[in-house]
Amino acid sequence: MNLRRIGADFTVVFRSYTRNPVALFFSLIFPIILIALFGLSFSAVGTSTTTVYVVNDDHGSVPSQQFLAELNATHVVSVQLVHVNASSFASWLGKNDEPVGLVIPSGFGTAYSTNASVNVTVYTDPLDAADSGVALGAIDEVVNEFNLGHIRASCGTGPGCAPVVGLDTAQVGSPVYRYIDYLIPGLIGFSILTSPMFSLVDISSSYRKEGIFRELSLTPLTRAEWLTSRVLWYVALTLVSAGIMIGTGVFLFGAHVTLTLGVLPFLVVGPFFFVSLGMLCGSVAKTPESAALIGNIVTFPMMFLSGTFFSVSSFPPALKAVAHVLPLYYVIDGMNQVMLFANTSRALGDLAVVVVGSVVVFALAVRVFRWRDE
């Protein structure tokens, strides 16, 4: 690897890119448009619906039915009754890979009617903080509404009135997240995927067809150096576009994301992975047309199934399984963990997957990528 040659090639990429308005639009402006579109569309709703599995041990008392009806009416969560023993409910949730559960204890209705205090228990999965946070926020809101209604109806505003329904959590409580909070890491991931993939797939086949690779093959520039300069360019582009997207999300839509250095590894390794993958896809194709086809087949499922626009935890089990084999899922999940949930250990796990994947795909791309066909 020769740094002078990498620098020279980087300069050429920088100039080519910054003089191409279409490329700049799709790299820097298009994600902002997506943030605006999705942010405006979903900010009123808050987030997609999360299923809350409920064990109602009060056997259908009117207050418990009313509580669940109000929970359903939030449209943030949907209630699904299950008949499971409350003592084994936590393990049932774990076994079924469901992140959120609620137990209404027996005597809930009686306690409510007699102004005695009673607690519902919310089970949340810290490894699925997205759904947990959403459900916890919705249940908390319904508990508050429920208490307020009860106080107004039963006690007026006189002294001695107190909330009757309390909230127990089986896990440490999570803050409440809104759709826009997830959208920021999701769209940064979208940008990390699409810009290098579409560009490299196109370049790798068209440069070969036009003979530009042939000309470069007659210079001292190596394939690894050429690919490295592309990786560096897309890392730089990602840093800029991520900054713009975070700024837009925070200042225009009030997104709550934590700006931490922990997100940097994902902004570096993500482009590293997808530049290499784009090059690999373009190199195995014989023509620009087949390269575009292969690129689309690889890119589109990742674009929608990796948690870019909607949380993977809201997917049905089959799609969840698919998401877990997509590399972009680990990039976005890792950024969610550091920007939203402060879950370093899970972020490190995600990062490890992306780093190993990047090294393997880069090595494969350098091996498969040929300056020319013999």
Added chain:
Amino acid sequence: MAAAVEVDGLVKRYGTLTAVDKIRFQVPPGTVFAFLGPNGAGKTTTVEILEGLRRATEGRVQVLGHDPWTEGAEVHRRIGVIPQDFRFFEKITAREAIEYYRALFATDVDPWELLARVELTDKANARFDTLSGGQKQKLGLALSLTNRPEICFLDEPTTGLDPHARRAIWAVIRTLRREGRTVFLTTHYLEEAQLLADHVAIIHHGRIIASGTPEEIIREHGHPPRLRVQAPPELAARLRQELGVTVRVDGPSVVVDLADRRDTLRVLSAIDRSGLPWEAVATEADTLEDVFVRMVGQMDDGALPTETPR
């Protein structure tokens, strides 16, 4: 002095197709060598083998004393190549392109000097996608000189260019020769080869059918010089009878083969003495193109075997 390029028994097969069939030639250093042939003759395959872009099936190839396939990096450091229909990064200017190559080759050439050399100074800050075809070829030529190459491989560098651009590239080729660099030129323009080349090889169906200096090839394979005079057909019989020369009637003209330069005066005197009316008189000689067309045609008809090159 060792040859700049040495090819001995080179064979290149693609499956059952033999694109190049046991060809031999040498290119002396500091000369312009023109490699000619019709489309599909094996020119580009041969050139790409010399450039280290393709592997020979059989035979020995040396460029500046190195095998271009196994020692490609060393060869590429010392050669310059301009391909047919040169393409480059569209949004990069001519000056930036040279600066890019200068960094890749770690040389200290002055981009402005190179641009001036190919008459492209006024387009220094023009992006590649705004250049005309001729200007793109000139930039390709400038880039091929960035590493101050000992051999320049120019693959049809003037195809499709206007006469002015062609002459600019010819001027660069002449300068390269004066500087002692070797130029390996493939071209469709036979007049270009005749004008520029010290040595020529003609390849057809993968075999070399003629080689030598342009003059040697014309002398060996062409028709003798001729005198063409517009005159009545009776003049042909008079000249044949009086001088014993080979004469034919070609439309309104009588054409006389000239064995040597002194024949010209003898024929002119005889025409004068004949008293027959005559008008325009002109001498004719075969060009490399005449010879090329004739040889390729004869070979296609099976009338001409391949030669063993000198």
